[in-house]
Amino acid sequence: MVITTGGLGPTEDDITRKITARALGRRLLLDEAVLAEIKQRFQGFGVAMPERNSRQAMVIEDAKVLPNPNGTAPGMFIDHEGTAIVLLPGPPREMRPMFENHVIARLESRAGSVRVVRRMLRVVGLGESAVDEKIAPVYTQYENPQTTILFNQSEIEIHLTARGRTEDEANALLDRVVLQLEEKLGNAVFSFAGEKMEEVVGLKLSVGGYTLSVAESCTGGLLAQRLTDVPGSSKYFIEGAITYSNDAKTRTLGVEPILLLEHGAVSAPVAEAMAEGIRKRSQTDFGLAITGIAGPGGGTEEKPVGTVFIALASEMGTEHRRLKLPGDRHLIRWRASQAALDLLRRKLL
Amino acid sequence: MVITTGGLGPTEDDITRKITARALGRRLLLDEAVLAEIKQRFQGFGVAMPERNSRQAMVIEDAKVLPNPNGTAPGMFIDHEGTAIVLLPGPPREMRPMFENHVIARLESRAGSVRVVRRMLRVVGLGESAVDEKIAPVYTQYENPQTTILFNQSEIEIHLTARGRTEDEANALLDRVVLQLEEKLGNAVFSFAGEKMEEVVGLKLSVGGYTLSVAESCTGGLLAQRLTDVPGSSKYFIEGAITYSNDAKTRTLGVEPILLLEHGAVSAPVAEAMAEGIRKRSQTDFGLAITGIAGPGGGTEEKPVGTVFIALASEMGTEHRRLKLPGDRHLIRWRASQAALDLLRRKLL
Numbered sequence: 001m002v003i004t005t006g007g008l009g010p011t012e013d014d015i016t017r018k019i020t021a022r023a024l025g026r027r028l029l030l031d032e033a034v035l036a037e038i039k040q041r042f043q044g045f046g047v048a049m050p051e052r053n054s055r056q057a058m059v060i061e062d063a064k065v066l067p068n069p070n071g072t073a074p075g076m077f078i079d080h081e082g083t084a085i086v087l088l089p090g091p092p093r094e095m096r097p098m099f100e101n102h103v104i105a106r107l108e109s110r111a112g113s114v115r116v117v118r119r120m121l122r123v124v125g126l127g128e129s130a131v132d133e134k135i136a137p138v139y140t141q142y143e144n145p146q147t148t149i150l151f152n153q154s155e156i157e158i159h160l161t162a163r164g165r166t167e168d169e170a171n172a173l174l175d176r177v178v179l180q181l182e183e184k185l186g187n188a189v190f191s192f193a194g195e196k197m198e199e200v201v202g203l204k205l206s207v208g209g210y211t212l213s214v215a216e217s218c219t220g221g222l223l224a225q226r227l228t229d230v231p232g233s234s235k236y237f238i239e240g241a242i243t244y245s246n247d248a249k250t251r252t253l254g255v256e257p258i259l260l261l262e263h264g265a266v267s268a269p270v271a272e273a274m275a276e277g278i279r280k281r282s283q284t285d286f287g288l289a290i291t292g293i294a295g296p297g298g299g300t301e302e303k304p305v306g307t308v309f310i311a312l313a314s315e316m317g318t319e320h321r322r323l324k325l326p327g328d329r330h331l332i333r334w335r336a337s338q339a340a341l342d343l344l345r346r347k348l349l
Numbered sequence: 350m351v352i353t354t355g356g357l358g359p360t361e362d363d364i365t366r367k368i369t370a371r372a373l374g375r376r377l378l379l380d381e382a383v384l385a386e387i388k389q390r391f392q393g394f395g396v397a398m399p400e401r402n403s404r405q406a407m408v409i410e411d412a413k414v415l416p417n418p419n420g421t422a423p424g425m426f427i428d429h430e431g432t433a434i435v436l437l438p439g440p441p442r443e444m445r446p447m448f449e450n451h452v453i454a455r456l457e458s459r460a461g462s463v464r465v466v467r468r469m470l471r472v473v474g475l476g477e478s479a480v481d482e483k484i485a486p487v488y489t490q491y492e493n494p495q496t497t498i499l500f501n502q503s504e505i506e507i508h509l510t511a512r513g514r515t516e517d518e519a520n521a522l523l524d525r526v527v528l529q530l531e532e533k534l535g536n537a538v539f540s541f542a543g544e545k546m547e548e549v550v551g552l553k554l555s556v557g558g559y560t561l562s563v564a565e566s567c568t569g570g571l572l573a574q575r576l577t578d579v580p581g582s583s584k585y586f587i588e589g590a591i592t593y594s595n596d597a598k599t600r601t602l603g604v605e606p607i608l609l610l611e612h613g614a615v616s617a618p619v620a621e622a623m624a625e626g627i628r629k630r631s632q633t634d635f636g637l638a639i640t641g642i643a644g645p646g647g648g649t650e651e652k653p654v655g656t657v658f659i660a661l662a663s664e665m666g667t668e669h670r671r672l673k674l675p676g677d678r679h680l681i682r683w684r685a686s687q688a689a690l691d692l693l694r695r696k697l698l
Contacts, residue, residue, distance in 0.1 A: 011481040011498050012489060045675070050478040091500065093677060129399040132360040140361060149360050151440065214591075220577025221570030224591045228569025231645050231678055233593075239601065240591030242563075242573045248588040248631065252601070282597065296580050326394070328442060329580055 001083060001107070006090030008073035010053040016087055017058055017076075024080050026061040030054075034065060038072050063087075066102040070094045077106060084110060116163050117170035121181065122191035123156040124342050131156045134184045138177065145174055154325075154335040155197075190345060197341045198226040204348040205236040205286075212344070213239045213282035215253055215274040217265065217291040218308065220244065223337040239282040243274070253277030264303070266291050271309035272318045279313045286347075287313040290340050292323070294332045306332050310340040312347060319343075350432060350456070355439030357422035359402040365436055366407055366425075373429050375410040379403075383414060387421045412436075415451040419443045426455060433459060465512050466519035470530060471540035472505040473691050480505045483533045487526065494523055503674075503684040504546075539694060546690045547575040553697040554585040554635075561693070562588045562631035564602055564623040566614065566640040567657065569593065572686040588631040592623070602626030613652070615640050620658035621667045628662045635696075636662040639689050641672070643681045655681050659689040661696060668692075 007016030021028045035057035042049040056073050059065055066075035071094040078085040086103055088095045123131055128151045135158070139147035145162035160177060164170030182189055190200050205212055214223050214237075224240035227233055241252050246265055249255040255273040263269045271291050279287025292308030299305035306327070311320040321343060325335045356365030370377045384406035391398040405422050408414055415424035420443040427434040435452055437444045472480055477500045484507070488496035494511035509526060513519030531538055539549050554561055563572050563586075573589035576582055590601050595614055598604040604622040612618045620640050628636025641657030648654035655676070660669040670692060674684045 009500070010478050012485055013497055045673075050482060052478060052482065093680070129359050129401060133399060133401065136361055148362055151358070216570075219574070220582070220586070221565075221573030221589055221591070224570030225568075225574045228591070228593065229679065229682070233569070237569070238594050239597040240570055240589075240593075241601075242570070242577070242589030242591070244577065244583050244589075245587050251630070252588065252590075281600070330578065331442070333578070 003086045005088045005095050008089045010056055021060045028058045029061055031057050031059040034074055041072055066098050068094055068098055114163055115167045115170050117167055119160045119174050120194040121158040121189050123185060123188050124190050126188050128156055135181050138180045142177055145177055154338045197338055199230050201341050201345050202230040202233055211236050211238050211284040212286045213278045213284040215241045215278035215289040217243060218294040219290045219333050219337050222333050223290060223340055226337055238284050241278050266293055266303055266307060268309050268320045271311035271320050275311040275313035276318055288340055288344055290336050292336055294329045308336045310343055312343050352435045354437045354444050357438045359405055370409045377407045378410055380406050380408040383423050390421055415447050417443055417447055463512055464516045464519050466516055468509045468523050469543040470507040470538050472534060472537050473539050475537050477505055484530050487529045491526055494526055503687045546687060548579050550690050550694050551579040551582055560585050560587050560633040561635045562627045562633040564590045564627035564638040566592060567643040568639045568682050568686050571682050572639060572689055575686055587633050590627055615642055615652055615656060617658050617669045620660035620669050624660040624662035625667055637689050637693055639685050641685055643678045657685045659692055661692050
């Protein structure tokens with residue numbers, strides 16, 4: 001089978017339709033129904049269809065048109081001398097639903113009786129080598145499922161792929177190994193079905209009926225942005241303060257100037273004061289704060305780049321962690337936000 | 350030539366070294382110098398090297414070792430019967446500097462006299478079709494440079510690739526076309542060397558000596574996060590407020606409850622009041638605000654998902670834009686932050 005993505009757009013350099021037709025020795029025909037749909041789509045946005053978009057209504061002879069509710073370029077499914085040829089649009093948000101809704105079933109009906117099931121576990125707070133040392137005794141025992149460990153930002157991903165005659169059989173094989181992996185890794189596994197850290201934390205807050213506010217310095221909004229990336233987060237996320245300057249820390253969070261003077265903005269007392277300040281200001285159950293040095297500048301011998309303090313305030317009191325994070329500015333910021341979310345996650349268990 | 354990335358890690362499934370050695374019929378040898386470096390790297394983080402990391406010191410016979418200052422896995426450059434075989438680590442932040450510092454020069458010395466130069470222009474505020482209609486009359490005249498238009502989130506990228514006998518010759522070919530493209534697109538081109546929108550805005554703020562604060566609702570910190578992703582942003586970025594709830598908008602930004610009641614949180618008067626409120630609170634030159642409906646829930650007939658108001662306050666007064674953004678939650682948030690940055694960028698010209 002051949003699956004292509006991209007090149008179905010309206011511009012001169014979108015050549016997938018043309019080249020595929022030529023390779024298969026088939027004609028390109030204008031599909032009036034597709035053309036009408038594209039025109040209607042543009043009308044929905046209150047504009048006339050640009051003339052060149054009519055190119056997207058050219059369909060390869062005898063191809064099955066795959067509708068694209070998320071864009072103007074329809075896909076095509078072609079059966080050519082027993083080979084499936086599938087043309088999909090490039091943008092993932094158009095391509096994925098088309099693949100899931102219109103391609104998988106067609107391919108399955110051609111496939112044999114083997115079913116492949118995948119699962120992904122996400123791990124936090126352990127290095128790649130440490131994870132492997134813990135779980136290699138388990139996964140090396142099994143050819144099926146196959147296990148792959150990937151390092152992605154500050155998370156370790158454990159990808160498992162099982163084959164069975166049925167989906168149930170493959171899932172049972174997965175369940176057995178996942179259970180053993182969980183025994184080895186414990187609470188460090190935060191996700192069993194690919195959920196992101198912010199989704200896990202959001203669900204726990206939601207279920208518990210808790211509210212959260214955050215105060216950020218070096219992460220500059222990344223912590224709030226991750227939390228609010230989750231649909232429905234307005235239920236538990238109340239307010240965020242990005243206090244980059246010392247003045248803002250005092251003005252908005254009530255951090256005492258003497259703390260900033262004596263300990264510096266990147267310190268445990270300031271992190272705790274930030275967490276308590278935003279919690280008090282927003283009247284939330286939890287206040288979560290980050291202050292640190294993301295670099296590339298700003299490091300000192302005592303507090304080098306990567307030094308980050310995170311703090312969590314609740315009615316149970318306030319606690320902090322001092323971190324020394326490796327990586328560049330972007331990674332340090334991401335890892336700091338991950339560690340802060342993880343601090344809250346473990347409190348919510 | 351063969352270039353591989355990944356599979357040089359310390360775990361059981363990192364098989365690139367082993368498989369390459371087998372394919373070339375060469376031995377794997379322990380390199381004591383590499384081993385010493387890996388041990389030293391772990392010591393730098395205050396831990397002993399896990400035994401399995403010694404695997405990363407196995408080097409293919411006669412391979413040139415490529416140092417990796419950003420990780421434990423060294424790369425290798427092998428000359429095998431006239432073919433260059435290059436093994437690079439997978440993580441981009443390890444792989445890219447290794448490629449740039451140790452591989453490019455080696456490959457160049459093998460290459461002929463053709464030099465390839467690329468450039469990327471970024472465009473905002475125009476659709477893919479509109480961009481193509483404007484610039485196709487220019488780029489279709491040239492085989493060299495080649496032009497490709499890519500759609501990436503809410504930006505259009507114009508990639509140009511020129512070939513010449515020297516870099517200067519290739520650059521001259523690029524310059525000629527870039528000038529014509531700029532004539533066609535005007536102010537919609539915001540980046541000529543691949544800079545991101547937040548870098549362009551940051552540079553303009555920096556050069557002008559201006560300060561900025563932001564107030565966000567639906568983007569939940571994304572605007573601040575993008576701005577502070579730029580090293581040195583603490584010079585101009587003072588404070589951000591993520592006011593998700595109505596209470597927070599009133600408490601922190603001074604938005605009058607009557608405005609929220611009469612117009613709703615997603616409205617032009619509230620966007621303007623947010624921009625003015627954060628500007629006043631932080632005493633900055635500019636206050637930039639976003640309020641909108643990112644979905645999937647929360648839309649109404651009058652204000653469907655994708656309705657976003659952005660506002661900019663300065664000593665010249667306050668202005669707003671009403672946007673109707675397509676896409677899912679993630680895209681709407683990104684596009685809203687992009688439009689807000691662009692509003693400020695055009696003001697700073």
